[in-house]
Amino acid sequence: MTDVQANDGSMQVLMIGLGDEIFAVEASIVREIIDPVPVTRVAGAKPFLPAVMNVRGNVIPLADLRIRFGMPCTADGGDTRIVVIELTINDDPVVVGIIADKVYEVTELSKSSAQPTPRVGLRWKPEYIRFIAKWNDEFIIVPDMERILN
Amino acid sequence: MIDLDAAAIYRQEAGELLDSLEGSLLDLGQTPADRTLVDQAFRALHTIKGSGAMFGFDQVAAFTHDFETAFDLVRRGTVPVTQDLVSLALAAKDHIRSLIETPDEADATVGRTILANLQILVARPGSIAEPPVEAAIAPDAGSSETAGAGWRMTIAFAPEVLRNGTDPLALLDELRGLGPCTVVALTDSVPDLGALEPQDLHLQWSVTLRGDCPREAIDDVFMFVLDDMKLDLTPLGVEPSGETVAAAAPELVIAESTPLPVASTPATPPEPQKARTADKVEPPRRADDKVSTSVRVQAERLDELMDRVGELVIAQARLSQLAHTRNDGGIQAIAEEIERLASGLRDTTMGIRMVPIGSLFARFRRLIHDLSRDLGKPVEFVTSGEDTELDKTMIERLADPLVHLIRNAIDHGIENPERRAKAGKPPVGRIELLAQHVGAQVMVTVRDDGGGLDTTRIRAKAEEQGLIVPGTTLSDAEVHQFLFHPGFSTAQTVSALSGRGVGMDVVKRTIEALRGSIDVSTELGHGSAMSLRLPLTLAIIEGLLIRVGDSRYIVPLSMIEECVELPADQARGRNFLNIRGGLVPFLRLRDLFDAPGEPDAHQKIIITSVGDARVGLVADQIIGSHQTVIKSLSKLQSDATMFSGATILGDGSAALILDVAQLVAIGQLKAETETMTRAA
Missing domain, CATH: 3.30.565.10 (Histidine kinase-like ATPase, C-terminal domain)
Incomplete structure (x- = not known):
């Protein structure tokens, strides 16, 4: 998982905006992107998993990565979307919806441009970051969803 | 998507056969003299062996064959059924299971040990001069196993066997391979041309097979159709019942090839013979005969079906809600029709999942x-x-x-x-x-x-x-x-x-x-x-839909005793009620859930029973009963212990199902900490 350089070089990612940051989520784990739906608050759950919602007949948790990253939470805007992703955590498939302030595009990231995660100069914990890649002269963070959610 | 992996099918079938074998063996341990149990066990072994060889489970076939050979002595009655034997047979059954399920890990020495022990067990009684008690029935069994002269049999297939691909002629040919046969077709049950269903089999056959051949050989021929047929077997020469010959020893039966009809009942009292005639009346049927019309379905498919039906019920609830708000008789009629169909489908699906x-x-x-x-x-x-x-x-x-x-x-x-x-x-x-x-x-x-x-x-x-x-x-x-x-x-x-x-x-x-x-x-x-x-089921419960703050929750109806209004004077302060003289403590769900906003003026209390205790839950509003399709919460939210699951409401939003027992426990903990902080 950490040895990103070993693969053939490029990966399909979905660019999502959270606050003023742009993240790249691997396209292979994205199941769908939906408009915001009514959510139900879950008392007693982890703060970054504050609610559940109905997505095609299944009740799935809603994850707010902004809370996990300590970013300010803004109210839902016209561009707000929910990105439904499917991961494997401890050998069990887990479906989670992630709030995105904006969804940009699906693009290709070159893994050869991946940079090692610097230990300083970042707002969030380095273990949440899989790697940082370059895209259009910008540095894009590819977060490690399994670790963030677990 | 259909799993046609023959080996997997064999494993599954063999698993069931092994279960039935285990059942027969355990019964046998209690009633050692029950011949039908021995036969049941033997048939299960035989099928495991036969289809094992067919699907390439050679180890299984080989071991089962050896085991069967030894066990055959039990079946013939030469060896009595003892507790040791039953225990050993159970061990052998376990070994067969491991051979089937994990052929690579199965230890061949285990198998050899079992067989060796079995040899010792079955050999011992033979060396004892006096016949064991069970032997009383034994020689009779012997006679129905081997007939030196041959067999007369009536073969009647079920009418639909042709459609299943059974070829009676091929089976008769196979039978002919066992020895010279005289085959007579019985046309008694062939109906008039007008009533004749061309795909049904109306013919029956009467076959006289001459020659020394064991009964198993005949059973083997019909192994795959035994369930769909009636096979009456009579050893040749039995009919002239008058000429009962007393033979010297039972061993003779096997050696003797001349017609020695009831020769096999030498030192036996006459009762067993009656037993045998009774045996004959009953065709050799398998124990699991009654399941002939069932269909094997993978469990995951049922789960999937239940999920789909759950979604359908939810979608239907939304449709009904929408139809109610429209003043359109046509749509309302359709919504009602769909409601009826959906609830029927839900009941049927739940019924499918029910297992005795x-x-x-x-x-x-x-x-x-x-x-x-x-x-x-x-x-x-x-x-x-x-x-x-x-x-x-x-x-x-x-x-x-x-x-x-x-x-x-x-x-x-x-x-x-x-x-x-x-x-x-x-x-x-x-x-x-x-x-x-x-x-x-x-x-x-x-x-x-x-x-x-x-x-x-x-x-x-x-x-x-x-x-x-x-x-x-x-x-x-x-x-x-x-x-x-x-x-x-x-x-x-x-x-x-x-x-x-x-x-x-x-x-x-x-x-x-x-x-x-x-x-x-x-x-x-x-x-x-x-x-x-x-x-009865985990999938659907009857629930009571309540509102706390701006969220709706489900309380399982089975936990609820009654609902009362919270007296205005108790809205603050003491947290217990007088319910018909009994003291009932209550929890404010608003506090537990940190619900925003002001509580409603007229709060309701849902009295639940948890074990022996009664506890009230204070809600803002009771909305009504709700057929709840239970969806489990994601394991990411497993720390939300106050809820046992979630469901989807008519408007498509999710509602959480309260875990009342947990709520009470959490409420108690909270109360204790509060008292302690106050004390400190």
Whole structure:
């Protein structure tokens, strides 16, 4: 998982905006992107998993990565979307919806441009970051969803 | 998507055959003289061998063949059925299972040891001069196995066999391979041309097969159609019943090839012959004959179907809601029609998932057999209510808790024979496993006639472990609840089986996770009973929809006793109510859920019963009853213990289902911390 350089070089990612940051989520784990739906608050759950919602007949948790990253939470805007992703955590498939302030595009990231995660100069914990890649002269963070959610 | 992997199908079928084999063997242990059980066991072995060879499980076929050969002596009656033999046969059954399931790990030496032991077992009685008791029936069996002269048989297939691809002519040809045959077609049941269904088989055959051939050879020919046919076999020469010849020894039967009809009943009293005639009337049928019209479906598909139906029910609820707001008779009619169809479909689907609990009970017979042997406590195992149906997931999850309870019952409950004798009880202990419907629930009870629970000792132990302050007044039921406390055990010695104090808390947790409860009843000196109350299904519950703040929640209806209005003067302050003279504490759900906003003016209390206690839950509004399709919460939110799951409401939004027992526990904890902070 950490040895990103070993693969053939490029990966399909979905660019999502959270606050003023742009993240790249691997396209292979994205199941769908939906408009915001009514959510139900879950008392007693982890703060970054504050609610559940109905997505095609299944009740799935809603994850707010902004809370996990300590970013300010803004109210839902016209561009707000929910990105439904499917991961494997401890050998069990887990479906989670992630709030995105904006969804940009699906693009290709070159893994050869991946940079090692610097230990300083970042707002969030380095273990949440899989790697940082370059895209259009910008540095894009590819977060490690399994670790963030677990 | 259909799994046509022949090996997998064989594994599954063999698994079921092995289960039935185990059942026959265990029955045999209790009634060693029952010939039909021996035959059942033998047939199961035979099919495992036959299809094993066909699907390339050569090891299985080889071992089963050797085992079958030895076991055949039992079937012929030359060797009596003993407990040793049954135990060995069970071990062999386990070995076959491991050969099938994990062929690479199965140890060939285990197989050889079993066969060697079996040889010793079956050889020993032969060396003893006087015939064992069971031999009385034996020679009769011998005669129905081998007939030196040949066989006369009537073959009647079920009419639909042709459509299943059976070719009777090929089978007759195969039969002809066993020896010279005279085949006569019987046309008695062929109907008039007008009534003739061309795809049905109306012909029957009468075949006279001459030559020395064992019965198994004939059975082998029809192995795959035995379920769909009637095969009457008579050894040649039996009909002229007058010429009964007394032969010197039973061994002669096998050696003799001349027509020696009832020669095989030499030293036998006449009764067995009657038994045989009775045998003949009944065609050789398999024990599992009755399941001929069932379809094998993978469990995952049923789960998938249930999911889809759940979604359909939710979508239908939304449609109904929408139709109500429109003033369009046409749409309303369709919505009602769909509602009717959806609820019918839901009931049918749930019915498909229901499995009789007997399949689970059968597993414990082996457990009890082994435990009773290991502990030296003879135990009689009685089950009832096997056809009580429960959701299949429920049955799967019940297995472990029941194993614990049964182990405890034998290990701690049933006394050893000496103690029982002193107490004036019959030497054989009794374990009962009962299932019955109680309202909308199923009650499964494990009852033993052992020493019962020593309430004073449990109490003493609880005081010793600091669980209660000495001198506290507690009801017996409350004391018994300590049994379910983690790490609690009153056993003075720890055995390999139980007494470590782990288990009962796991049992309780598992049962509660199934939304069930455990009741303990006991009488010192006369035994105890553990009763599990379980809902019929895990998929759908009746719920009460309530509102707390701006969120809606579901309370399982089975937990609710009544709903009352919170008296205005009690809106603040003391948190208990007077319900018809009884004191009922209540929890404010608004506080527990940190609901925003101001509480409604007229708050309602839902009185729930948790175990023996009644606890009220204060909500803002009671909306109404709701058919709740349960969706489990993601494991990412497993720390939200106040909720047991979620469901989808008519408007498409999700609502959480309250876990009342957990809520009460959390409420108590919260109250305690508050008192402590106030005190500090």
